[in-house]
Amino acid sequence: NGGNGGGVYFEVNFAPVIQIKIQDTTIHDCEAITNSSSTYPQSGFGGGIFLSGSNDYDQTTDTLDFSGMLISGNTAGRSGQSMYVAMTKVKEWCKKGTLGEFVKGNYNDETSDESELEGIPLSLAGFNSQSQSYISDNQRHLEYYWDSPRGQIWHILNKYLESLIGINKPGCAEFDNPCNTIAYAILQISIEKGSSADAIIPEKKIGIHQGGYDLTAPYQFSKSNSYTDCVKIMKQLYGTTSVMEDQAELKIIKGSSGSAVESGNQGWISAIEGIQLRIYGIKIVTDDTTLLIPIIYIEGETSVLELNTVTLTGIDYISPSNPDDPNPERFIRGLIHIDVDDSIFIASGCLFKDINIDSGGNTIRIH
Incomplete structure (x- = not known):
């Protein structure tokens, strides 16, 4: 031989x-x-x-x-x-x-x-x-x-890193062939792992490329539109031997103080219907405009929010409010807000700094 x-x-x-x-x-x-x-x-x-x-x-x-x-x-x-x-x-x-x-x-x-x-x-x-x-x-x-894509992670990148930018096309997923949007990656996981757009996949992993990701409009995860019980947002190649060293950056782009992009939304990243949302190794920043809705909003019985090595920094926030209501506090929202009693919140290795909050809100509020 x-x-x-x-x-x-x-x-x-x-x-x-x-x-x-x-x-x-x-x-x-x-x-x-x-x-x-x-x-x-x-x-x-x-x-x-x-x-x-x-x-x-x-x-x-x-x-x-x-x-x-x-x-x-x-x-x-x-x-x-x-x-x-x-x-x-x-x-x-x-x-x-x-x-x-x-x-x-x-x-x-x-x-x-x-x-x-x-x-x-x-x-x-x-x-x-x-x-x-x-x-x-x-x-x-x-x-x-x-294990393709590596770690079963669909990576996203919507801004140029040198000559690379994500493209929404069948087969996008690897860090060197990322998708462009969260919605497309969520869809492709069902198509590629379940053979149809509405196939229910127990867990979906979205990787934020080391080049970062700009969130230009609020995004909502739910069991009915994400076709999963659990969404994990993580830094590039998290959980593999090739994981990126630093945190990946997720930047909220509101655009201007007069922007209406937040109108009618509960949070920049929201999870409803009891879907689990787990975030690993992400640094969340803004474009220096003041936010009027939470960064993360969780709603639904048996909901789970896990933050592992997550940083929130340099954020200005004014909580929603209704001073004319007999119980105005019920309108107050935390920057991270969990609006249900029967829920699980897990935080480890996180850092919250340089956060300015007006109108009685909190960084984390479970209501």
Whole structure:
């Protein structure tokens, strides 16, 4: 095998109906050694397993099931410390089932080194005929294929960062191919994960690109129009090993003190119908105009608001009020306002500074 597959070497013709199933099998302390001999065009791939062959794998069958694979301590001279896959439909295999379940065995998306499982969409003949530089440039961690977009995050960017700006088009999501608006990203998650615009997806993740995002009009999340129970707004690649270092900036653009953009809205970001809103690693600022509605407004029974490492800074706010009402306090709104009793509010690692509030409001108000 020329130094590929230190533990197991599979060379498969995928045209006939075959089945390879790994159950409760441990592959550990195996090594694929790089062989400089010209007899072997490629070597040092797949410390534990090397899988390749001819013809196309059919993802509609149960041909390959590595769910029972247990890997540890394997090494490879080049790539795929525990497994390397060279087959034309490697991406399709990784996407079969849920998050690579038929590929990764005991590989853990959160804690395992991504170099454990790697591959390239080439047949064995194509793999052996390519240069090492081509393989290095075109191979991927297998997690890249099943966790696409990375972290299941749809990124948004609506202002130029150097030459990059988000574009609303099918396939936008990755930080280097972001969407342009929140609404489009919310829609695309249902289409791409549920195959229809109104497919209900339990959780939707919206990533604020490191270039920032300008919120030019209030936006409302609800179970009925967002088709989810939970929206998470987070900084670029949050929860992955490539997460951006600083907070991502969300800037509220009111435009002018006379702007009517807030009229008829309960908050710049509002969540109703009991939808969960969770925000991670975001810095919220304004264009220095005075706000007349809350930045975040939550309404609905069993609602959840979580703020994790969120900063609000440099904000001027005048709370809505009605001095002629017998109970004027019921109109007062906090800059962050939760208008329900049966709710959960979680805040950790947050910073609120340089906030000026008039008309009796608060930074946080649960009413």
